Each structure stands twice: as structure tokens, then as C-alpha cells.
Amino acid sequence: MLWKLSLTGIKSRFKDYLVLFSGLTFASAIFYMFMSIATNSTFLKGSIAIAFKITQLVFGFGIALLAIITFVYIVYANSFLLSMRQKDYGMYMMLGARTSKIGALIFLETLVVGLFATILGTAIGIGLTQLVSQLLINQLGLQIHKFIGFYIPALLWTLVFFAALFFLAALWNRHKLVKSNVIDLLHENQKPVKLRHNPVWKFIEAILGLGLLAVGYWAMANYKVLLTNSIGIGFFTIVIGSYFVFDSFFTAIVNLLRKNKNFEYKKLHSFTLGQLKFRLGDYTRILSIVSLLFALALGAITVGLNFNNMTEQALESTYYDAVLYQESPSVKKQLKKVSVKSETTLDYKLVENKKEKIPQILYIPENEITDKKLKFQHFYMDKNGQQSYSTKTFNVKDLKDENSDRGHEMRYQLASLTPYPDAQVKVVSQDQYNQLKAKNQYVKLLLVNNFRSNFANIEKLQKMSVKQMVGQPEVESKSIEVSLTNSKSASYRFISSIASGFEFMGFFLGLAFLAMLASTLMFKVLSGANSDKPRYNMLWKMGARKSLLKSSIAKEIGVLFALPAVLGVIDVLFGLQFFKSILKNPYDKIWIPFAIFGVLYVIYYILTVVLYQGIVLKKENN
Amino acid sequence: MTEVVKVQDITKTYGKKGQKQYQALKGISFDVQRGEFVGIMGASGSGKTTLLNILSTLDQPTSGKVLINNRDITTLNKNQMADFRGQEIGFIFQDFNLLDNLTNRENIALPLSLQNVKASQIKPKVEKIAERLGIDQILDKYPAEISGGQKQRVASARALVHEPAILYGDEPTGALDSKSATELLETMKDLNENDKVSILMVTHDPYSASYAQRILFIKDGKIGNELKKENKSREEFYQEIIAELGRR
Numbered sequence: 006m007l008w009k010l011s012l013t014g015i016k017s018r019f020k021d022y023l024v025l026f027s028g029l030t031f032a033s034a035i036f037y038m039f040m041s042i043a044t045n046s047t048f049l050k051g052s053i054a055i056a057f058k059i060t061q062l063v064f065g066f067g068i069a070l071l072a073i074i075t076f077v078y079i080v081y082a083n084s085f086l087l088s089m090r091q092k093d094y095g096m097y098m099m100l101g102a103r104t105s106k107i108g109a110l111i112f113l114e115t116l117v118v119g120l121f122a123t124i125l126g127t128a129i130g131i132g133l134t135q136l137v138s139q140l141l142i143n144q145l146g147l148q149i150h151k152f153i154g155f156y157i158p159a160l161l162w163t164l165v166f167f168a169a170l171f172f173l174a175a176l177w178n179r180h181k182l183v184k185s186n187v188i189d190l191l192h193e194n195q196k197p198v199k200l201r202h203n204p205v206w207k208f209i210e211a212i213l214g215l216g217l218l219a220v221g222y223w224a225m226a227n228y229k230v231l232l233t234n235s236i237g238i239g240f241f242t243i244v245i246g247s248y249f250v251f252d253s254f255f256t257a258i259v260n261l262l263r264k265n266k267n268f269e270y271k272k273l274h275s276f277t278l279g280q281l282k283f284r285l286g287d288y289t290r291i292l293s294i295v296s297l298l299f300a301l302a303l304g305a306i307t308v309g310l311n312f313n314n315m316t317e318q319a320l321e322s323t324y325y326d327a328v329l330y331q332e333s334p335s336v337k338k339q340l341k342k343v344s345v346k347s348e349t350t351l352d353y354k355l356v357e358n359k360k361e362k363i364p365q366i367l368y369i370p371e372n373e374i375t376d377k378k379l380k381f382q383h384f385y386m387d388k389n390g391q392q393s394y395s396t397k398t399f400n401v402k403d404l405k406d407e408n409s410d411r412g413h414e415m416r417y418q419l420a421s422l423t424p425y426p427d428a429q430v431k432v433v434s435q436d437q438y439n440q441l442k443a444k445n446q447y448v449k450l451l452l453v454n455n456f457r458s459n460f461a462n463i464e465k466l467q468k469m470s471v472k473q474m475v476g477q478p479e480v481e482s483k484s485i486e487v488s489l490t491n492s493k494s495a496s497y498r499f500i501s502s503i504a505s506g507f508e509f510m511g512f513f514l515g516l517a518f519l520a521m522l523a524s525t526l527m528f529k530v531l532s533g534a535n536s537d538k539p540r541y542n543m544l545w546k547m548g549a550r551k552s553l554l555k556s557s558i559a560k561e562i563g564v565l566f567a568l569p570a571v572l573g574v575i576d577v578l579f580g581l582q583f584f585k586s587i588l589k590n591p592y593d594k595i596w597i598p599f600a601i602f603g604v605l606y607v608i609y610y611i612l613t614v615v616l617y618q619g620i621v622l623k624k625e626n627n
Numbered sequence: 628m629t630e631v632v633k634v635q636d637i638t639k640t641y642g643k644k645g646q647k648q649y650q651a652l653k654g655i656s657f658d659v660q661r662g663e664f665v666g667i668m669g670a671s672g673s674g675k676t677t678l679l680n681i682l683s684t685l686d687q688p689t690s691g692k693v694l695i696n697n698r699d700i701t702t703l704n705k706n707q708m709a710d711f712r713g714q715e716i717g718f719i720f721q722d723f724n725l726l727d728n729l730t731n732r733e734n735i736a737l738p739l740s741l742q743n744v745k746a747s748q749i750k751p752k753v754e755k756i757a758e759r760l761g762i763d764q765i766l767d768k769y770p771a772e773i774s775g776g777q778k779q780r781v782a783s784a785r786a787l788v789h790e791p792a793i794l795y796g797d798e799p800t801g802a803l804d805s806k807s808a809t810e811l812l813e814t815m816k817d818l819n820e821n822d823k824v825s826i827l828m829v830t831h832d833p834y835s836a837s838y839a840q841r842i843l844f845i846k847d848g849k850i851g852n853e854l855k856k857e858n859k860s861r862e863e864f865y866q867e868i869i870a871e872l873g874r875r
């Protein structure tokens with residue numbers, strides 16, 4: 006009998022259950038995706054060994070954070086479930102159902118809903134992993150090995166983790182229902198609200214909060230002095246500072262607005278402010294958590310996308326886009342697929358003398374240098390300690406200077422253009438050059454249009470040309486290997502495979518966090534919806550138009566969404582200072598990650614508002 | 628004398644066509660004159676709340692007309708209905724229906740804010756009606772901090788602050804102890820006699836009903852007998868009501 010009642014209870018609130026269920030499904034899907042990418046070694050193998058350790062570290066950190074968020078999320082989702090069922094179960098108890106029976110019922114209900122959601126979520130997670138990784142890899146043009154979405158260890162971890170969480174949640178719900186008495190269950194909504202206010206303490210708290218945030222931001226900006234301490238200091242002060250700010254500062258603003266009677270006595274402002282006033286007390290903790298997660302997620306995406314700039318640096322490190330040693334028919338054919346901006350040749354002769362310390366001597370005629378204005382990228386450290394490049398032109402005077410650094414650099418750079426980077430460079434007059442008894446050789450130096458978009462073809466061209474050169478019987482292949490790694494396409498591939506790993510991680514981490522934090526906030530808001538029902542019904546009876554009620558809801562939830570977002574954005578803007586140690590300009594193109602993030606966050610906001618309105622406002626038939 | 632409320636042959640059927648239907652009101656007609664205090668009495672389930680909901684545009688009749696201040700409220704659209712409620716109707720409910728997250732002052736001010744009354748005019752209006760109802764000392768408390776009797780006074784102040792055409796009460800004393808109930812009824816009587824507030828109160832309690840000038844009895848969705856107080860004392864009227872109830 007009770008089972009039937011319970012089922013009809015679920016049926017009558019099917020829509021609310023659907024929200025809850027899809028939320029839980031979503032959480033487990035995200036968790037699975039993350040686990041599968043974090044633990045899947047084929048993905049990690051895709052990134053290069055140096056990045057491997059950092060990757061593991063970042064993902065380890067990510068898993069810990071995600072587990073915590075998921076826990077908080079389940080707590081709120083669960084309180085949403087309880088808030089829906091409280092009254093029904095109170096009613097059954099009043100009708101004489103035994104407490105132990107009700108306890109068993111809610112225990113099973115929680116567990117069943119949770120486990121079904123987890124299983125479905127994991128299945129969706131497998132599909133999503135496949136899809137998202139593919140999408141990210143393609144969209145971002147990442148150089149990552151493909152991997153399969155289905156991965157057993159991740160599957161097991163997800164199932165175990167969620168089963169444990171739901172078991173705890175079920176125990177908690179049973180405890181809560183069995184321990185509280187019937188009257189409380191029936192009148193949960195009408196609990197009188199207690200207000201404690203000590204303006205002096207609130208004032209001190211507000212000052213303290215702002216002060217702590219300032220210290221935290223200062224610590225992030227001064228990583229050069231504080232070194233790794235800045236993370237510790239920043240984390241500690243920003244966490245506590247955020248809490249204090251939410252607990253005092255924003256309540257103070259609401260109170261200030263309430264004092265402004267022109268504002269307060271306008272339409273439903275007084276009601277919205279009243280709602281916020283009581284909400285903020287209840288929301289302090291979650292708003293601080295959400296603001297921090299917001300900062301972490303947005304930061305992860307911003308920094309992740311910024312790693313793309315590393316490839317920019319790779320492009321700057323070499324002047325010529327491709328160097329051709331031979332022009333066999335196949336190389337010529339490949340060359341047609343590349344859009345060439347300009348090409349120059351460099352003549353040289355190689356003389357070998359096995360007795361010398363440096364056995365190979367590279368002779369280059371002076372005219373080649375003076376006429377062709379060949380260029381190279383000069384490496385230096387700028388005043389911020391950042392690696393930088395500037396373009397310089399070869400000249401005969403420096404090339405002949407045996408003692409200056411500049412001379413050394415130029416000779417090295419010139420040799421690097423040929424297949425013999427270890428050879429000794431000698432610039433000679435045309436006459437002397439002509440008398441040398443060696444075969445005249447040349448390299449063709451190319452500049453192309455759109456290196457990035459044309460990369461596949463350029464890399465292929467470079468490889469073919471090198472291979473052709475290695476194929477020559479008279480050439481020592483050893484020296485040619487070196488010249489391939491010196492090429493622009495090789496360094497681009499090397500850097501971009503590292504950067505891609507970071508980019509992918511940052512993006513994925515950021516999106517996963519965003520999804521979790523926004524749904525956590527969503528459920529926190531929705532679990533208050535049931536107790537708001539009579540309030541909105543009352544306002545409606547008093548003559549508030551439905552459109553007004555809707556906009557009041559949108560405003561109230563808007564504030565709850567905006568507050569952590571604003572603080573989170575400020576956190577990120579200051580936090581990026583810290584990344585100046587790794588990234589050249591962490592603020593570069595910052596609007597892109599901010600826009601992506603903003604759009605997704607707004608979608609969550611709208612979803613919450615619509616769901617909330619659906620629960621709170623009754624339908625006007627007509 | 629003019630009518631504030633004119634009810635013409637309204638019926639109300641619950642339930643959609645083809646499903647189980649229940650006719651809660653079966654053709655009801657009556658008037659309330661300006662400045663009158665009318666009581667509607669009936670047993671639980673006789674259709675009192677249904678009637679009051681229709682008279683206040685919270686619900687629509689299946690057929691019939693309701694004129695308030697000569698305006699047919701059954702032809703209004705949703706927004707017009709909301710505006711109409713906000714301007715012309717004051718409502719007190721059995722369970723107070725105060726907003727617990729607003730102070731009493733803010734609760735009372737709400738109907739005025741909804742009508743875009745200027746903030747500078749709101750304060751004196753709220754304080755005037757609060758003084759009239761003897762709640763000026765508790766204006767800055769929250770509803771959770773005051774007694775049931777005080778809550779109903781705050782609710783009354785909120786129902787009257789915008790000077791509606793009519794004050795409706797749906798069992799307004801239902802949740803009060805007898806002392807608070809008597810105080811509230813005395814206040815309503817006083818408002819009616821001295822401030823010319825038109826009142827329509829539904830109740831199943833003969834004691835409450837005895838404060839009205841005229842009583843309509845509703846039974847099974849139809850209006851039956853009518854009693855007038857005229858020059859009788861309240862106690863005499865009360866006895867008459869008891870006798871009338873006994874006759875059925």
C-alpha cells in the first residue's frame with residue numbers, strides 16, 4: 006500500500022524528479038568523462054614525456070577537486086529530493102504509517118534514484134567522452150592521439166564513488182525523516198526565520214574580507230618575490246576572504262538598498278530584497294564555494310587556451326618556414342600544395358678534411374650574403390625574463406669576425422640553414438669560391454602563406470626533402486637528422502603537442518567544473534522553490550501580475566548567480582598574474598574563454614529560472 | 628444606495644468535461660451595498676471559499692456575472708484581473724498569508740508599491756492605517772515575531788491600505804483565540820461604521836457572523852435564507868442566527 010502511495014507521489018511530481026534525475030545523471034556523466042581522460046594512459050602517452058608528469062599532477066588535483074564538488078553537488082541535489090518528499094512522508098506518517106517503514110522507503114527511493122542515474126550517466130559519459138574529445142581535438146586542431154571512450158578503470162571508479170555517495174545520502178535521508186517528528190515534516194516550510202545581526206561585527210567582517218582578498222590578489226601578482234608561497238597565501242586568503250565578503254558585504258548592500266525607500270517601495274523590490282536578505286544568510290557557504298570554483302574553472306579554460314600561444318613562440322623561433330635541400334620530382338609535386346610567399350636560394354660548397362678538429366668546412370660566397378639579405382631569429386631574454394626573438398639580417402662583417410658573440414651566432418645560424426649545422430662557416434670572395442674543388446650545392450629557403458593552416462603539407466614537404474638528402478650516398482646522414490629537428494615544422498610539432506595537452510586539459514577541466522558548479526547552484530536554488538510556492542501564490546492573490554512575479558524570480562536568482570560570478574571573474578583577473586611566470590601574456594585574447602564561459606553560465610541561469618518558475622508559479626488556466 | 632458587488636446567477640463546476648464533475652455553486656445572486664457589512668454563512672464544503680475566490684477574480688465562474696463598482700470582472704484578461712485585485716480588493720485569510728521575509732511595514736506597503744505609489748506617500752499611508760488598527764508599535768518586526776491576533780491586524784492593514792472598494796474576509800477569525808477574534812471583529816465593525824468600509828465576510832461561525840448587518844445562508848451551492856440585524860443588539864442577532872441554524 007505504502008509502496009503504491011510512494012509511487013503515485015513520484016508520479017505527481019514527475020517533472021521535479023526529472024530535473025533531479027537528469028542532474029544526477031549529468032553529474033555521473035561528467036565524473037566518468039573526467040576519470041576516463043585522467044586515468045586513460047593512451048591519452049597520456051599522447052603527450053610528451055615532459056608534459057606527462059605535469060599532466061598527471063594537474064589531473065590528480067582535478068580529480069580531488071571534482072570529487073569534492075560532486076560531493077557538495079549530491080548533498081544539494083539530495084536536499085532537493087528531501088524537500089520534495091518531506092510533506093508526502095509526513096502525511097503518510099500522520100495517517101499512521103510506521104516510522105521504520107517510511108525510513109526504509111526513503112532509503113530505497115534515494116538509493117534507487119541515485120543508482121539508476123549513475124548507470125545511465127556513466128553510459129552517457131562514455132558517449133560524451135568520445136564525442137567531446139573528438140570535438141576538442143578537431144576544433145582546437147590539437148595533436149593528440151585518439152582514444153576510446155570506454156575505459157574499465159574509470160567505469161569502476163565512477164560506479165564505486167557514486168554508489169558510496171548515494172548510500173551515504175540514503176542513510177542521511179532515512180535518519181532525517183525518522184528523527185524528525187510529523188509536525189516538523191508537515192510544516193517545514195513555515196519555520197520562522199531567525200535573524201541575528203551585530204552591525205559592528207558585520208562591519209569588521211566586511212573590512213576583513215576585502216582586506217584578505219586584497220592580500221590574496223597581491224600574493225598572486227608578486228609570485229616573483231613569494232615564489233611558491235604565493236599559491237598557499239593566495240588560496241588561504243581568497244577562500245576566507247570570499248566567505249567573509251559574502252557573509253557581510255553583500256548583506257550590507259542588500260540592507261543599504263532596503264534603506265533606500267525609493268528603491269525598496271517599487272513594485273516587488275521589497276519582496277526580492279527580503280528574499281535575498283534571508284537567502285544570503287543561507288547561501289554564504291555555497292556562494293563562496295561557487296565563486297572559487299568559478300574562478301578555477303574560468304582560470305583553467307583561460308590558461309588552457311593561452312597555451313596555444315606557446316606555438317606562436319615556436320613559430321617565432323625560426324625565420325624560414327621550410328628549407329629544401331633537393332628538388333626531386335616528388336618534392337616538386339609536394340611544393341605545389343604549399344602556397345609560397347617568397348623563396349631564396351643559398352649557394353655553398355662543402356669541403357671535408359678528416360684531420361681537422363672540425364672536419365667539415367662550409368664555404369659561402371660573400372655576394373650571397375650581401376645580395377640576398379638572408380635573415381635569422383635572434384634569441385634573447387627581455388626585461389621581464391621572458392624568452393623573446395627578434396629578426397636580424399646576416400652581414401659579411403660580423404660573419405668574418407672570429408671573436409665576437411655576434412659572429413659566432415651568425416655563423417651558427419647560417420650553418421643551421423644547410424644540412425651541415427656542425428660545419429665551420431667560411432665566407433669567401435666569389436673568386437676564391439669558384440676555385441674551390443667541390444660540388445656547388447644550394448638550399449632553397451621558403452616563406453609561406455599561413456603556416457598553421459598549411460602545416461600538414463609543409464611538414465610533409467620538409468620531411469620529403471630531408472629524406473631525399475639522407476638518401477644521397479655521399480652524405481653523412483647523422484648531420485642531416487639534426488637539421489630536421491632544427492626545422493620550423495619539427496619545433497612547431499614538438500611545442501604544439503605539449504601545448505595541446507595543456508589546452509585540452511584546461512578546457513576539459515574548466516567545462517567539467519563549470520557544469521558541476523552551475524548545477525550545484527541550480528539545485529541549491531531549486532531546493533528552496535517548494536517553500537517559496539505559498540509566497541508567490543500570496544503575491545499573486547494580492548494583485549501582482551504573473552509577468553511581474555516572473556521578473557522578480559529572474560532578478561532574485563540573477564543576483565544569486567551574478568554574485569559568485571563577479572567575484573570569480575575578479576579572482577581570475579588577478580590570479581592570471583601568477584601565470585606570467587609560465588605564459589608570455591596570460592591576458593591575451595582573454596575575451597574568448599570569458600565569452601565561452603559566460604554563455605554556458607547564462608544558459609544554466611536561464612534553465613534554473615525556468616525550472617524555478619515552473620515549480621513556484623501555478624498555471625493560470627484560461 | 629449603490630451596489631459595490633452585484634452577483635448575477637453564477638455557477639461553478641469543477642472538473643473538466645468528460646471527467647468527474649462537481650457543481651460547487653448552483654446559481655447564486657445577491658448584492659452588497661456600499662458601506663454594508665455582509666456575512667455569508669454555511670457549513671464546511673458548502674461553497675463559501677469558491678464563491679469568494681470568484682468574487683475576487685482568483686477563480687472564474689462557469690457561468691454568470693460579477694459586477695464590482697459596476698465593472699464586470701468576469702470579462703477581464705489575466706493582467707487586468709491582477710491589476711483589479713491590486714486596486715479594488717482587500718483580502719484577509721484564515722491563515723494570515725503574511726510574507727514572512729518582509730517586516731510588517733513592508734507587508735502593509737506592498738499593495739501600494741504594486742500600484743506604483745510614490746515612496747514618500749507610502750510611509751504616511753502605512754502609518755495611518757497601522758495606527759488605526761493599533762499596530763504602529765510593531766511595524767518594524769517580522770511576522771514571526773508577533774502574535775496571531777497581531778498578525779491578522781497586520782493582514783487587515785495590508786488589505787485596507789490602498790482603500791479598496793471592498794474588504795473580503797475568508798474565515799478571518801478561524802485561526803484566532805476567542806479574545807483576539809472578538810478584538811478583530813470589533814475592529815471590523817468599527818471600520819465599517821466609522822470609515823464606511825464595505826465588508827463581505829464568509830464564515831461558518833455564528834459568533835463571527837453576528838457582527839454583520841445582514842447574513843446570507845449558503846447551502847449546497849445555493850443561497851437560502853437571509854437575516855437582517857436592523858436594530859437588534861448583537862446578542863439578540865446571535866440568538867436569531869442560532870435559531871435559524873437549528874431550523875435547518
Ligand SMILES: Nc1ncnc2c1ncn2[C@@H]1O[C@H](COP(=O)(O)OP(=O)(O)O)[C@@H](O)[C@H]1O
Pocket residue numbers: 641642649651669670671672673674675676677678
Ligand atoms: N479545485 C477544486 N476542484 C474540485 N473541487 C473543489 C475544488 N475546490 C473546492 N472544491 C469542492 O467544492 C466544494 C466547496 O468547497 P469550498 O468552496 O472550499 O467550501 P467551503 O469554503 O464552504 O468550506 C467542496 O465540496 C469542495 O470539495
Ligand SMILES: [Mg+2]
Pocket residue numbers: 675676677
Ligand atoms: Mg473555505
